[in-house]
Amino acid sequence: MAEQETYYEMLWDCPQCGTLGLLGDSHRHCPTCGTAQDPTKRYFPKPGEEVEAKNHQFVGADWRCVYCNSPNSAAAAFCTNCGAGKDGTKPVALVADTAAALPEPVAVPAPPPQRELGWVRWVLAALALLVVGLIFLFSSTKETTATVAQRSWAREIQIEQMGRVSDSAWCDSVPGDAYGVSRNREQRSTRQVADGQTCHDERIDKGDGTFVKRRECTPRYRSEPVYDDRCRYSVNRWRSVRAVKAGTQESLMPVWPSAGNLNANFLGGNSGVGAIGSERQGARRETYVLVLSANGKTWTCNVSESVWSKYQDGATVPLKVHLTGGADCASLQ
Structure with a gap:
């Protein structure tokens, strides 16, 4: 036989007279000024301060009158406040229990003044231009003719x-x-x-001014x-x-x-x-090396045996040279 659930009162505050902590099931209207309860303003009490709803029978979530906004029991065919019919109404929205899940507030730094943001934009733009310039510098080459100054193999x-x-x-x-x-x-x-x-109590809004507690447990493990x-x-x-x-x-x-x-x-x-x-x-x-020279500059290239055998000492070689001065040895054919 399933264990019978215990129902607890949701709370609400009267927006008219300011009375706080009214009971969601027992106080359908403010006992001080008579203002109808707003089901969207219901909230959970602090953990440990729950009030049990005595002799409560759950028949479903409340419906809200479209004429006077009063919450009514799902069993009521007409609004208890103004007498309007239930037809065309919808169940009230349920409230999520966020009290225990809210993280500690984190201080959000104030945005920097607009002039500081302007400097940041200028710095980022300068860095972008620098990166583009470096890419161009290291990838661009120019054609030259070099002379084989030395050949070696090992x-x-x-x-x-x-x-x-x-x-x-x-x-x-x-x-x-x-x-x-x-x-x-x-x-x-x-x-x-x-x-x-590891267990904790999860509080669930039933939509009729009450909530229930359900024990939620997850397996815990240890390393062995x-x-x-x-x-x-x-x-x-x-x-x-x-x-x-x-x-x-x-x-x-x-x-x-x-x-x-x-x-x-x-x-x-x-x-x-x-x-x-x-x-x-x-x-x-095995390694094959060509030492190339042109216009007072010297480059050393490790090449394949076929390229090495193609160029003898003193031969001229078409060579691509990067704008930074380094040789593109892969251009040797």
């Missing part, structure tokens, strides 16, 4: 060696070839665990650590240990350096799995 090969690497991971992610595994418990994450409820096994282990992996290099000082034309004699001791023949101490060639890297 190539290198990383030499990798199979060696023992110490690492750690959660035990469910340890590689299959790990060895020397040890484990201990560590916090891996946190989880949210139900920890009761989650522990798991953390493993420390060793694993054999390829690591870069040195690099062999070649450059312009060895040859005018680009060549890859010799890796020399590597300790290629692989397990299982050509399986690609190296024994501890075995070596192999790893990543390769």
